[in-house]
Amino acid sequence: MKREKLKNLIDIKDLSVKEIDDLIKVANDIITHKDKYSKKCEGKILATLFFEPSTRTRLSFESAMLRLGGRVLGFSDANCSSTTKGETLGDTIETVSGYADIIAMRHPKEGAPAVASKRASIPIINAGDGGHNHPTQTLTDLLTISREKGRLDNLTIGLCGDLKFGRTIHSIIGAMSRYKNIKFILISPEELKLPDYTITEVLEKNNIEYIETNDLEKYMSELDILYMTRVQKERFFNEADYLRLKDYYILNKKKLEKAKKDLCIMHPLPRVSEISTDVDDDPRAKYFEQAHNGVYIRMALILKLLEVK
Amino acid sequence: MNIDTIKNGYVIDHITAGNAIKIYRLLNLEKLDLVVALITNVKSNKTKTKDLLKIGKLIDIDLDKIAFIDPDVTINIVKNNKIIEKKKLELPERLINVCKCNNPRCITSTERNLDQIFNLTDKENKVYRCNYCEMMLEKDKFLY
Structure with a gap:
């Protein structure tokens, strides 16, 4: 059954391939004609409700709304909200629905944005829920791949690092699996391998070719995209496991010797030690462009959800 | 007997x-x-x-x-x-307040007055997933 219009963005699967293509088109237009969009959201308010700390995502949402001429309110820590007084998420959301026109929320609990969308009378954007979903990061990644490679199909994509808890990894696999001739090289230590259900329910179900390895350099020469991720301390219950795994992969100039000349190196940031700073001036390093693209795709998304033409 | x-x-x-x-x-x-x-x-x-x-x-x-x-x-x-x-009978498409999500990171572990909902995502293998966090339902996690 076809959905009438997009009300919220909770999961990247909420968007059809055509809707993603349209958002990328608008984002590209914003990049070329920034002035055209500078007053599109005048009089509109974005609430950024961050129950878990984040710098990049929150600032990119705020920057997106400010660049559209709108205004922003919110909090960046659950300790600054009524959650500390025992208020439920549902009550917080219902209240804020009267203060703003659209909400971007991050929450440590998985599924929190889905709960919020049931209580809100305004659009909800999931800005990350635990290790579950982070759809605007995926949109940012898709915009970056599309701009750097000129296509979203016929790509060999290396995903490296924490494939178990990395929400950006799960989302990008789901999104890219809908495009033709995609091959994944899944590079991780044994303990951080992609969950079995993602392999059976996404990769195998869609007949997507994949290889699992723990060797970062083995398939380097085949890659069109190398997507590095951070081993996230906050996802571990046991600090000893985190310390053992955090420096498992470190990408440096030497490891890139066999890589293609047009390889696109991506990272959702923040990085800790998984990409050596000597890679930063390599023209194939695109992670800062990727972070900048996040603002433009979020601008496109806000326009779509607020139905601003 | x-x-x-x-x-x-x-x-x-x-x-x-x-x-x-x-x-x-x-x-x-x-x-x-x-x-x-x-x-x-x-x-x-x-x-x-x-x-x-x-x-x-x-x-x-x-x-x-x-x-x-x-x-x-x-x-x-x-x-x-x-x-x-x-x-x-046939396997139900949706279970409401029959089982409990076992994921400590799931919103159902903290939010009050929230129904525990699971959806049938793989009929052949009888796989149910939490409506919120999508974690697979573990066997026998019933709400008695």
């Missing part, structure tokens, strides 16, 4: 051996003022052994709960000592 036949009620037949007690508990039958016979390890032609559950009153029963535990059961509806209907 002699168990009296029932005048009005249900005879839930062809229950996989060991499952009758789960159905009994999930339907909260111990809290109702009813005659209930729970018979386990009965010899059966179809399978080696089966369980049987007889409920001595035509109460409202949640068929989804029974189907979730054992979709292959037959439910005989008895009225005035006669079987008036034999029901076959």
